[in-house]
Amino acid sequence: MNNLWKEIKVGNMTLPHRLAMAPMTRSRALEDGTPPEMAAEYYSQRASLGLLISEGTQPSADGQGYLLSPGIYSSEHVKGWKNVADQVHEKGGYLFIQLMHAGRVAHPENTPHHRQAVAPSAVAPGEQIFTAKGMQDIPAPRELSSEDIKEVIQEFRHAAKTAIEAGADGVEIHGANGYLIHQFIGENSNVRADEYGNTVEDHARFALEVTKAxxxxxxxxxxxxxxxPGVPLGGIDEGSQGPDVYRYLVKELAKMNLAYLHVMHVGNDEFLKEIRSLWPNPLLVNRAGRPLEELSKDIDAGLADVAPVGAWALANPDFVERLKQDAPFNEPDKTSFYGGGKEGYIDYPFLSK
Incomplete structure (x- = not known):
């Protein structure tokens, strides 16, 4: 694992190693979407991971999908995230806030305004979502008009601005896992007949316009x-043109010289090699189901530059130290992943405690 411990420049950051904290929904925000004080402790406890990518954070009220997920569009949100960023920085870490618009993966009861969700097309995902009343079917969303799309792009722009105002070092645009941007990429979730839903270029257009803004x-x-790529979360089927959409999208994103590209990888190694060949800047690869002993495998093979860690980082605030010492790891408690208080959030033990 020697390659894991080499420094790397990502954007304007110099990271001490090739690990990072992957974005993980925890559903512990206040009702208005403000991160609570314990969120600052949660993230700062894990600052030794270098780059911390936050849980999915809605850029607007329409962007919320789950109960008690945080936002980054109001002055109160900025205050909450500033506390998080300040405490992470005090411990020597960096914070990127992930901008996640859930699109159709939402329920009116989970949002502050209780409106119908929005999406590229009025097509329900055919799944259920947790609400205060328990699991419920996700209803069909409202199709975004061309004017609506322009407004959503401006919501992303505003959220990025407020993230920086809150002291974050940057933002990660969530174009994956079945949420709004991915819904524009999907063939079954985007059946539009306009410039956002026909050709390969059309399916990538919204992602590129958001990124440009x-x-x-x-x-x-x-x-x-x-x-x-290829992940069917949120009921997404990318269809036969899916790989071509990603080839085009990655090429166009590369022209913007972003800090990094983050791939949620489910096993198509040949396609990962293609993405690697198309992407000139740091590539983060989060390989689903990867055992700890294979953390550096993609880095060693030249397929990745950084290996984000999910549940193991959640359960081990001193993950880096444990890995270096080959020490035992705390087991993640899946029952406390979403919602609740301090238990399973900021009470996982450190080696030294």
Whole structure:
């Protein structure tokens, strides 16, 4: 694992190693979407991971999908995230806030305004979502008009601006895992007949327009982008043109000179090699189901530059130290992943405690 411990420049950051904290939904925000005080402790506890990518954070009220997920569009949100960023920085870490618009993966009962969700097309994902009343079917969303799309792009721009105002080092645009940007990429979730839903270029258009707006607002060196080729989360089927959409999208994103590209990888190594060949800047690869002993495998093979860590980082605030010492790891408690209080959030033990 020697390659894991080499420094790397990502955007305007110099990271001490090739590990990072992957974005993980924890559903512990206040009702208005403000990160609570314990969120600052949660992230700062894990600052030794270098680059911390936050949980998915909605850029607007329409962008919320889950109960008690954080936002980054109001003055209160900025105050909450500033506390997080300040405490992470005090411990020597960097914070990128992940901008996640859930699109159709939402329920009116989970949002502050209780409106119908929005998406590229009025097509329900055919799945259920957790609400205060338990699991419920996700209803069909409202199709975004051309004017609506322009407004959503500006919501991403505003969220990026407020993230920087809150002291974050940058933002990651969530274009993966079945959420809004991925819904524009999907063949079954995007059945539009306009410039956002026909050709390969059309399916990538919204992702590129969002990224362009964010880069204009905060700079390419403070912008990352996440993709998940072939991942069917949120009921997404990318169809036969899916690989071509990603080839085009990655080429166009590369022209913007972003800080990094983050790939949620599910096993098509040949396609990962293609993405690697198309992407000149740091590539983060989060390989689903990867055992700890294979953390550096993609880096060693030249397929990745950084290996984000998910549940193991959640359960081990001193993950880096444990890995270096070959020490035992805390087991993640899946029952406390989403919602609740301090238990399973900021009470995992450190080696030294």
């Amino acid at each position: 964010v880069v204009e607002e905060i700079g390419a060196d403070k912008t990352g982008f996440r993709i998940s």
